[in-house]
Amino acid sequence: MTLFKAxxxxxxxxxxxxxxxxxKGEYSSLISMAAGGIIFxxxxxxxxxxxxxxxxxxxxxxxxxxxIGILIRVIGVSYICEFSSSLCKDAGxxxxxxxxxxxxxxxxxxxxxxxxxxxxxxxxxxxx
Numbered sequence: 001m002t003l004f005k006a007x008x009x010x011x012x013x014x015x016x017x018x019x020x021x022x023x024k025g026e027y028s029s030l031i032s033m034a035a036g037g038i039i040f041x042x043x044x045x046x047x048x049x050x051x052x053x054x055x056x057x058x059x060x061x062x063x064x065x066x067x068i069g070i071l072i073r074v075i076g077v078s079y080i081c082e083f084s085s086s087l088c089k090d091a092g093x094x095x096x097x098x099x100x101x102x103x104x105x106x107x108x109x110x111x112x113x114x115x116x117x118x119x120x121x122x123x124x125x126x127x128x
Contacts, residue, residue, distance in 0.1 A: 006039045029091050036087055067115055074108050
């Protein structure tokens with residue numbers, strides 16, 4: 001049901017923004033940002049169940065809790081970067097959107113270093 005609400009809200013916001021674009025272009029951007037924020041809040045409600053499922057999967061297999069935390073943070077960073085990048089592209093600032101995407105990729109790389117180091121340690125232990 002939440003997906004249906006998000007889709008209807010998005011379509012209504014696009015139609016409304018298209019109506020305002022020739023008259024007041026800045027209102028079009030504000031409508032787009034407001035609709036994006038509301039849809040983002042719909043998704044945040046679902047994140048709790050996603051985190052619970054990830055924790056259940058971690059209970060079935062032996063994974064360090066630190067890695068699960070990193071996975072959840074990486075998902076959050078990627079979603080926030082994609083959302084803010086899309087808003088910047090919609091507003092016509094594609095250069096800023098590209099910088100946000102690059103910052104997100106570098107942040108994810110830095111956050112995932114402990115997992116990479118653990119993987120390399122595992123490979124090293126197999127080789128010895």
